[in-house]
Amino acid sequence: MEKAYLKRIVDSQIEERLQRIGAVLIEGPKWCGKTRTSEEHCSSIVRMQDPAGNYSNLRLADAQPSLLLEGDVPRLIDEWQLAPVIWDAVRFEVDERGVPGQFILTGSSRPPKNPVRHSGAGRISRLSMRPMTLFESLESNGSISLRDLFEGKEVKGRSDLTIKDLALTLIRGGWPASIGSDEVKATGNMKDFIDAVVNVDMSEVDDIKRNPDTVKKLLVSLSRNISTTAAITTVEKDMSGDDDTISEKTVSSYIGALRRLFIVEDLQAWNPSVRSGTSVRTSPKRHFVDPSIAAYMLRTSTQKLLSDLETFGLLFESLCVRDLRVYSQIMDGEVFHYRDGYGLEADIVIRLDDGRWAAIEVKLGSSEIEKAAKNLQKLKDTVDVEKMGSPSFLLILTAGEYGYRRQDGIYIVPIGCLKD
Secondary structure, eight states: OOOOOOOTHHHHHHHHTTSSSSSSEEOOOOOOOHHHHHTTTOOEEEEETOHHHHHHHHHHHOGGGGGGSSSSSSSSEEGGGGSSSHHHHHHHHHHHHOOHHHEEESSSSSSOOOOOOOOOOOTTEEEEESSOOOOTTOOOOOOOHHHHHHHHOOOEEEEOHHHHHHHHHHHOOOOOTTTTTTTHHHHHHHHHEEEEEEOOOOOOOSSOOOOHHHHHHHHHHHHHTTTSSOOOOHHHHHHTTTTTTOOOOHHHHHHHHHHHHBBBBOOOOOOOOOOOTOOOOOOOOOSSSSSHHHHHHHOHHHHHHHHHHHHHHHHHHHHHHHHHHHHHTTTTEEEEEEEEOOOOOOEEEETTTOOOEEEEEEESSTHHHHHHHHHHHHHHBBBBBBOOOOOOOEEEEEEEEEEEEEESSSSEGGGGGGGG
16 A cells, blocks of 8 residues: 655745746655655656566657657656656757646756756756655654744744654654654665665666675765765775775765765855954765665664764764755755864854855754854854854754753754754
């Protein structure tokens, strides 16, 4: 029996764009729900991976792609990148028809760059889709809204999630097929997912054969360095060990392939205007699109996380990054981290297109809340507010129970209360 559809935050973005532009491209990793969500918005479907007729859709794409575009609109072209010629066919058809809402394309990887292919600007609007946030999986009660925080509204809430619940969400991840599953089933699902990435997807993404053992070593090393600014050289040394030598060029190539599969999604550094003499670091933080990838590669479990708070904290930070990326996207926002030459850091900075920004520290427990609050105040004093504007809010995101505003104006918000 098929699971009931759980609404996704991206649903409203799809609807808005279909009303104003000819086609929408939804990109994200396999298994994050792109096809199921697109089915909620389309009137007909063509699946490029359909084995019927010996993959006749793929053969037809090579011969006469325009035939695949015939059907009720919006027409869903699922996994379009398997037949890259579809891109220009869609762009041309959108121009010919001259009305919005014609096509939805989904893609689980970015095809190799083609100098002939048009960018699609003005015809095809891109949307990123990630695994489900805690609010989408109905685990966050949504009593505190990110939008309300940016609008200066008073917020408060109480999370229903225990620390054990959060440990399970890290193991299970935001993959729709695993929502509601127990730990054993969720781990089995992750094994199948990783096996496909390691043994098939990494070599198919650009038709370059890659060594599965090297892919595994890379995934393990990135997992060990989750939520850190580990350099490529650090990852390379970690992978090489005592007996093996893996070049920096190979590591970079493999990470590039993981990015094109939407598996790796590093957190870029925020580079604001700051007071004179402050040197801002630009290294990205290592993250996967979902922290469950790191949890699986580290062979951890709910029980192990509860006794290893350092690993738990790093994975928890990655979960918060995942959710805030989704919540901020609908507000035309991007997520960064901050670090300067004096060692001052902020785990997460959200910057909206209209210039508003907010700084966030992530803390699993309550023991470091005061230190985090001082860091946030110091960051506020470091940023040149005449150029950047004052922060819309300063916030400490926690695994705790209560959400409230402190006397110094800093918000304490449990991840189990947060929504877009």
